[in-house]
Amino acid sequence: MPRTYADLLKEARAQIREVTPADVDALAPGAATIVDVREDSEWDQGHLPGAVHISKSYVEQQIEGAVPDRDSEVILYCAGGVRSLFAAQTLEQLGYTNVASMSGGFQQWKSQGRPWEKPVSLSQEQKQRYSRHLLIPEVGAEGQARLLGSKALFIGAGGLGSPAALYLAAAGVGTIGIVDFDVVDLSNLQRQILHTNERVGQRKTESAKQTIQALNPDVTVITHEEMLVADNVERIIHGYDVIVDGTDTFETRYLLNDAAVAKNIPVVHASVFRFEGQLTTFIPFEGPCYRCLYPTPPPPELAPGCSVAGVLGVVPGIMGMLQANEALKVLLGIGDTLAGRLLLFDALDSSFTELKLRRDPQCPVCSTEAVAARAEGRPLAIPQFGVGSSSAADAGTFVLGGPVA
Amino acid sequence: MSTVKIPAVLRPQVGGNKELELAGSSVGAVVDGLIEQYPGLRGQLLTDDGQLNRFVNVYVNGQDVRYLDGLSTALNDRDEVRLLPAMAGG
Numbered sequence: 001m002p003r004t005y006a007d008l009l010k011e012a013r014a015q016i017r018e019v020t021p022a023d024v025d026a027l028a029p030g031a032a033t034i035v036d037v038r039e040d041s042e043w044d045q046g047h048l049p050g051a052v053h054i055s056k057s058y059v060e061q062q063i064e065g066a067v068p069d070r071d072s073e074v075i076l077y078c079a080g081g082v083r084s085l086f087a088a089q090t091l092e093q094l095g096y097t098n099v100a101s102m103s104g105g106f107q108q109w110k111s112q113g114r115p116w117e118k119p120v121s122l123s124q125e126q127k128q129r130y131s132r133h134l135l136i137p138e139v140g141a142e143g144q145a146r147l148l149g150s151k152a153l154f155i156g157a158g159g160l161g162s163p164a165a166l167y168l169a170a171a172g173v174g175t176i177g178i179v180d181f182d183v184v185d186l187s188n189l190q191r192q193i194l195h196t197n198e199r200v201g202q203r204k205t206e207s208a209k210q211t212i213q214a215l216n217p218d219v220t221v222i223t224h225e226e227m228l229v230a231d232n233v234e235r236i237i238h239g240y241d242v243i244v245d246g247t248d249t250f251e252t253r254y255l256l257n258d259a260a261v262a263k264n265i266p267v268v269h270a271s272v273f274r275f276e277g278q279l280t281t282f283i284p285f286e287g288p289c290y291r292c293l294y295p296t297p298p299p300p301e302l303a304p305g306c307s308v309a310g311v312l313g314v315v316p317g318i319m320g321m322l323q324a325n326e327a328l329k330v331l332l333g334i335g336d337t338l339a340g341r342l343l344l345f346d347a348l349d350s351s352f353t354e355l356k357l358r359r360d361p362q363c364p365v366c367s368t369e370a371v372a373a374r375a376e377g378r379p380l381a382i383p384q385f386g387v388g389s390s391s392a393a394d395a396g397t398f399v400l401g402g403p404v405a
Numbered sequence: 406m407s408t409v410k411i412p413a414v415l416r417p418q419v420g421g422n423k424e425l426e427l428a429g430s431s432v433g434a435v436v437d438g439l440i441e442q443y444p445g446l447r448g449q450l451l452t453d454d455g456q457l458n459r460f461v462n463v464y465v466n467g468q469d470v471r472y473l474d475g476l477s478t479a480l481n482d483r484d485e486v487r488l489l490p491a492m493a494g495g
Binding site: 156160161245246247248249270271275276277278294296297299305306309311344353354355356358 | 412413414415449458459460461462464467468469471472487489490491492493494495
């Protein structure tokens with residue numbers, strides 16, 4: 001004999017433990033995973049603080065990702081306490097041993113004056129554009145909103161900056177600043193994929209802006225058509241949440257490092273030579289800074305740029321994408337960055353090597369002594385640059401990028 | 406014997422070798438052995454008074470020797486010594 005809805009509901013009630021909104025409200029934070037099984041449109045109107053959203057139609061597919069431990073407590077709720085009962089049955093079928101349904105659902109929770117919050121609202125178009133991010137619990141709507149509210153600065157729209165900026169733009173980082181004063185050259189196009197053949201001779205900042213906005217109109221592009229020098233570095237980097245260093249001169253790298261440490265802005269660093277690349281993330285005071293890693297620059301013959309030494313185009317491509325990955329983690333506050341680790345890439349071997357980095361306790365920029373000295377308005381003297389170079393004080397007069405950026 | 410990893414920028418000065426096997430009970434001894442074989446490297450690796458240049462980092466098994474014992478850092482058989490200058494390219 002076919003069973004009716006009433007039969008099924010009765011069966012579910014008999015099988016599933018029910019808890020009241022008061023029980024759930026009294027739980028210590030994190031004591032149980034609270035899962036909202038309503039539809040997207042209902043969730044968007046408001047939900048329990050800290051709840052995870054899995055629509056009832058996706059429970060089977062998504063619960064294992066959200067709650068890997070089948071013996072941990074899971075409390076489901078919907079609008080009135082019925083759909084959550086059926087969803088709880090599904091969880092039990094999947095082997096979850098400690099499942100409950102909140103009676104009365106969100107309506108009762110809200111009518112009792114208990115706390116609730118409204119999720120970040122993304123437009124329909126944004127929900128579709130970023131849907132693959134929204135599906136990842138570590139990003140989700142909140143993470144996506146965070147990216148949309150974030151500001152990333154690219155020093156150089158060249159070999160490293162091109163892939164990094166494209167991916168951050170695609171990811172929906174809401175503001176992208178680009179510092180470059182160079183123009184697109186035909187020899188750039190072997191690797192600088194922000195630019196195109198018909199833009200040879202155009203300003204790189206404008207070319208980059210065009211490409212980024214064609215990819216994602218959510219992104220505001222701020223162009224800084226100027227050399228990064230001591231007089232403007234503080235003004236240019238102000239307000240950015242992360243900086244992606246894709247320059248190719250040591251003068252600019254040191255200048256940027258010193259200013260970013262002083263402003264407490266993370267810098268994702270990469271550099272390349274022929275088939276090889278180096279990558280790390282400098283998070284001020286959590287890990288070393290560029291001066292801790294390389295106290296002085298090498299003489300020019302030991303560190304030629306791409307225009308002199310050449311580079312396999314894909315190498316800055318790979319390193320730039322790894323920079324984008326680091327920047328996203330910094331912005332989202334997830335995972336472990338490369339702070340304190342230097343990652344080497346060798347394209348000929350297809351090998352990665354990791355080296356341990358430490359903060360230099362005597363660092364003239366990021367040591368405790370250096371910070372105190374800056375606070376007192378008497379910054380520590382920075383040792384002279386190496387062979388054939390100028391003093392740090394003069395570094396600001398060097399131009400960013402040079403002809404190959 | 407330790408394996409010394411040579412950075413791409415220095416390879417032309419060591420016959421194009423990517424790595425070399427060198428004997429020596431300390432980083433200093435291995436660096437001296439390297440310079441003996443390839444005298445052109447001296448100016449790149451050491452200062453006039455025989456200290457490591459600040460622009461070349463030396464790692465033993467992934468650890469910077471500046472935070473170990475510098476040139477005196479002891480080496481065991483099959484340790485990996487990596488020379489690594491900063492790179493300019495972007």
